[in-house]
Amino acid sequence: MALGLSYNDFIACCGSKQFAKHMVAEGPFDTYDETAVAANNIWFNKVDVNGWLEAFAAHPQIGQNQPSSHKTSSATSAQWSKGEQSTALATATDSTLQELYEWNSRYREKFGFVFLICASGRTTPEILSELKRRFSNRPIVEFEIAAQEQMKITELRLQKLFSNIEVSASTQVQS
């Protein structure tokens, strides 16, 4: 069964307009796996570096709720960010949050974009340790790592879309 995911669904998974347009053009997709293969191919081979920066800008800073750019961010994306950071928030103290805030600023100052990590299931100390480790990277190296983290987040979100659709479909069958 081909699932009709929309441009807005894809933008909520990854805030690059190029990404969402390509996904719509290459769809519809029958399974999550098929969708994930297309998403990886599009993200790493077709979306240009401006599109990567656009997607990064749609994310809030870790530990905060506001994305650095509202242009391509969506309400769904903001809601998902909150959920993805729930372990981090549950394990944060005032002092680790303050440290995270300071390192986020240093990171953005050095690299020119927000620190991106697939936060799902990670504690604040783990995230902080990763931020400090990655901070010493060259800008181009860090740019590619951030893009890989973006893809992990995109995959998690595509999975959620598929789960929602399956739940909705099974509800329809039962009713």
Place this chain on the structure above:
Amino acid sequence: MALGLSYNDFIACCGSKQFAKHMVAEGPFDTYDETAVAANNIWFNKVDVNGWLEAFAAHPQIGQNQPSSHKTSSATSAQWSKGEQSTALATATDSTLQELYEWNSRYREKFGFVFLICASGRTTPEILSELKRRFSNRPIVEFEIAAQEQMKITELRLQKLFSNIEVSASTQVQS
């Protein structure tokens, strides 16, 4: 003897404001070699990806005279571009120039920035062949290659600045 190269001198070599600011802060430099080491370190380790895009935008498309952004381009840079492309222009025909124009457009469409190559001493057929070969690269791979080409151009231009200063200094000694 420490040479007083200015912010504008560095911007003419590489149109990234971050690059020029760092060069001024780390100078003055006594020799070309010292300058080139600092320039490489700053360009690859300190200038962020936005700075790379800014420098790329200060270049005209190969075969044309106008840079894609006038913001950081300088008259000196435009003059140097013309000189660097003199072999290419001398070996161009109407049809190779037309082909170059078309491939430049395809390149910019795919990668989101101008095709950058250290054109000095290269013929139009050579440049065209490189453009076609590089076109199949992934965006992130091509981004780093373009940055390496930018550094080659920067080094050539820094050499020119040093030659000019040496000529000027020897003229002063003689007079």
